[in-house]
Amino acid sequence: MSCLFCKIIEKKILAKIIYEDEQVIAFEDINPQAPVHTLIIPRKHISTSLEIKQEDNALIGHMFQVANTIATNKNVAEKGFRLVMNCNRESGQTVFHIHLHLLAGRAMHWPPG
Numbered sequence: 775m776s777c778l779f780c781k782i783i784e785k786k787i788l789a790k791i792i793y794e795d796e797q798v799i800a801f802e803d804i805n806p807q808a809p810v811h812t813l814i815i816p817r818k819h820i821s822t823s824l825e826i827k828q829e830d831n832a833l834i835g836h837m838f839q840v841a842n843t844i845a846t847n848k849n850v851a852e853k854g855f856r857l858v859m860n861c862n863r864e865s866g867q868t869v870f871h872i873h874l875h876l877l878a879g880r881a882m883h884w885p886p887g
């Protein structure tokens with residue numbers, strides 16, 4: 775499997791992992807776009823959000839629960855944070871293993887660029 779994030783899960787590529795359980799791992803983005811920029815990914819390889827199946831519903835819900843826990847632990851939950859999942863190229867998706875971006879620590883703009 776040539777997927778970059780699968781390699782991070784397998785620990786073949788180093789990342790600053792801040793949380794892991796049997797379903798997901800979370801690690802710091804290598805090129806942070808905000809003071810807090812963490813990626814939450816499923817251990818299961820799902821290439822884009824278009825590939826999410828009904829059987830993945832609990833897994834996707836768990837990704838959001840983990841994001842909430844990390845936001846709380848990093849003390850950004852009350853002020854606010856942004857969760858983003860890009861899908862396909864025009865959105866800016868560059869790694870084709872789904873990931874939830876947790877962005878916080880500065881004011882976010884809307885509409886996004």
Ligand code: 5GP
Nearest residue numbers: 789790801802803804805860866867868869
């Ligand atoms: P996307 O553009 O697909 O939504 O997000 C991919 C994210 O993965 C980007 O924010 C990028 O900085 C991050 N990223 C790419 N390669 C690596 C890597 O090797 N390690 C880590 N920690 N993050 C990466």
Ligand code: ZN
Nearest residue numbers: 777780819871
């Ligand atoms: Zn993968």
